[in-house]
Amino acid sequence: MKIVVLLKQTFDTEEKVVIENGVIKEDGAQFVINPYDEYAVEEAIRIKENGDAEVVVVSYGPARVEDALRKALAMGADRAVLIEADHPVTDEAGVAEVLAKAVEKEAPDLILAGNFSVDNGAGQVAPRVAEILGLNHVGAVTKVTLEGDDVVVERDAEGDLERIRTKLPLLLTAQQGLNDPRYPSLPGIMKAKKKPLDRLTLSDLGLGDISPRTTVTNRYNPPKKEAGEILQGDIATQVETLVKKLREEAKVI
Amino acid sequence: MQGRALILGERKDGKLRQVTLEATSAAKKVTSGEVVVLLLGDGSDASTKEMLGAYGADRLLTIEHEALRHYTSDAFMQALRAAVDHVQPEVIVFGHTAIGKDIAPRLAARLGAGLISDVVDIVEKDGVVHFVRPIYAGKAFEERTIEKAPMMFTIRPNNIAPLAESAGRNVQEETLALEIKDLRSMIEEVVKKATSGVDLSEAKIVVSGGRGTKGEEGFKLLYELAEVLGGAVGASRGACDAGYVDYALQIGQTGKVVTPDLYIACGISGAIQHLAGMSASKVIVAINKDPEAPIFQVADYGIVGDMFEVLPPLIEAFKKIKSA
Numbered sequence: 001m002k003i004v005v006l007l008k009q010t011f012d013t014e015e016k017v018v019i020e021n022g023v024i025k026e027d028g029a030q031f032v033i034n035p036y037d038e039y040a041v042e043e044a045i046r047i048k049e050n051g052d053a054e055v056v057v058v059s060y061g062p063a064r065v066e067d068a069l070r071k072a073l074a075m076g077a078d079r080a081v082l083i084e085a086d087h088p089v090t091d092e093a094g095v096a097e098v099l100a101k102a103v104e105k106e107a108p109d110l111i112l113a114g115n116f117s118v119d120n121g122a123g124q125v126a127p128r129v130a131e132i133l134g135l136n137h138v139g140a141v142t143k144v145t146l147e148g149d150d151v152v153v154e155r156d157a158e159g160d161l162e163r164i165r166t167k168l169p170l171l172l173t174a175q176q177g178l179n180d181p182r183y184p185s186l187p188g189i190m191k192a193k194k195k196p197l198d199r200l201t202l203s204d205l206g207l208g209d210i211s212p213r214t215t216v217t218n219r220y221n222p223p224k225k226e227a228g229e230i231l232q233g234d235i236a237t238q239v240e241t242l243v244k245k246l247r248e249e250a251k252v253i
Numbered sequence: 254m255q256g257r258a259l260i261l262g263e264r265k266d267g268k269l270r271q272v273t274l275e276a277t278s279a280a281k282k283v284t285s286g287e288v289v290v291l292l293l294g295d296g297s298d299a300s301t302k303e304m305l306g307a308y309g310a311d312r313l314l315t316i317e318h319e320a321l322r323h324y325t326s327d328a329f330m331q332a333l334r335a336a337v338d339h340v341q342p343e344v345i346v347f348g349h350t351a352i353g354k355d356i357a358p359r360l361a362a363r364l365g366a367g368l369i370s371d372v373v374d375i376v377e378k379d380g381v382v383h384f385v386r387p388i389y390a391g392k393a394f395e396e397r398t399i400e401k402a403p404m405m406f407t408i409r410p411n412n413i414a415p416l417a418e419s420a421g422r423n424v425q426e427e428t429l430a431l432e433i434k435d436l437r438s439m440i441e442e443v444v445k446k447a448t449s450g451v452d453l454s455e456a457k458i459v460v461s462g463g464r465g466t467k468g469e470e471g472f473k474l475l476y477e478l479a480e481v482l483g484g485a486v487g488a489s490r491g492a493c494d495a496g497y498v499d500y501a502l503q504i505g506q507t508g509k510v511v512t513p514d515l516y517i518a519c520g521i522s523g524a525i526q527h528l529a530g531m532s533a534s535k536v537i538v539a540i541n542k543d544p545e546a547p548i549f550q551v552a553d554y555g556i557v558g559d560m561f562e563v564l565p566p567l568i569e570a571f572k573k574i575k576s577a
Contacts, residue, residue, distance in 0.1 A: 140355070158350065212367070239567050246536070
């Protein structure tokens, strides 16, 4: 069985996001595997460990993404593909078009991806890839069980849990709670350096210029929220003041 | 724009969700054309119809089918494609909900269309519609435009106000027959885990706990407070990682982003990744023992104190108000 994991490299969630003249400043920022994609990598490796599978991680982005792919290889993935672009398109339709082409070449039985990326946050790319490839998908899964060709998954639907039976080939997106990703071991890191990492260009995939369907016209930081007031007095007084202010000043109760 | 708008309406426990009324309002911001609300699964009742009319919908389209009672991407795609063929919309709006965010990208891919997700505001500049959406969970914002129709977008609950109610407005009703086939997903079971009826992302009041709750005992107080206020309970990553509550409750850059009218943070220090998920709430209350906790920098009202001492009298005070 072949598993492809779609992976994006993102800012660490502890990073501040600073925008200057509409451009997000990247210098000095710590980059990580998008946390939701990390669950997908971990799940693919667990499936491999419980049976027999080849795990291929695929990403579209600038050269720095190699670090994230090497980490996935160190965790236990077998091979990586980087579709390299200095300025990858931001429009989700374009990203999905590129990734779908690369995935199609791999002809996997199972595609795993994150539920959304912590930077752009749209959650569009994975379902779009499934649609382009004519595959079924289930989003936000918290448990995956393979039973032959059948796949039983649990999906988080706004707090409720849905148990769904479906079949391979299939695309799943990983929700928090699916697993607890491992740290790469030292031997894993050493091995990862020698694992194959293919670099492709858009023309290698037979793609010309990607024409985006949406355009970003502006980016900015929100106005800084001003600190409010710390209530004074003993606890009974503070509670009384808070209730009064919520009713009369903020009018939310 | 003057073309028709199609909205994927949603119901919960038979009642129309607020986000559907917000989507109707959003559609009216981008087109002066007819607004059609699509409801899938069961037929509609008189009160749903009345409500849709009062909040701006012109037409209600229903597709009744057993396979649409519960969401699967296969069945919903077939229904949406039939509805798109029938209505020929130039604008398609979804709530950024479990269903909307899952199906909208597939439909967009099928239609070769652009889609803007998680929209919190719509502004017109020089005759061009710009959609405002958070990125990095609200650490920043971006504005986007869509090049050509159909203009598709999902809206974040609680951000775009519904239109003012105009009672007695008439809605045309129409039913579309559909054969649904080749389903690849089968729902075996749905386990209701959400304890109260209020969904976290749509709740007007969120009571949230961190490591300071010290576990189940602390969360019991939070649930009690949420129940009195008719709100939902959330949690910080610390509380989820410690195993106090399910990850489904996590608020932050990983987890959910919430924008309620009132957010009460109890025993949460306010790590940057948590602040990203809640700092756009309209009013924030922080209760924390540590006066230096970063949560106080975004709080409108802060109480420096032990939540185990503050919450019991606070719950009593709210109970008094609610029963008055």
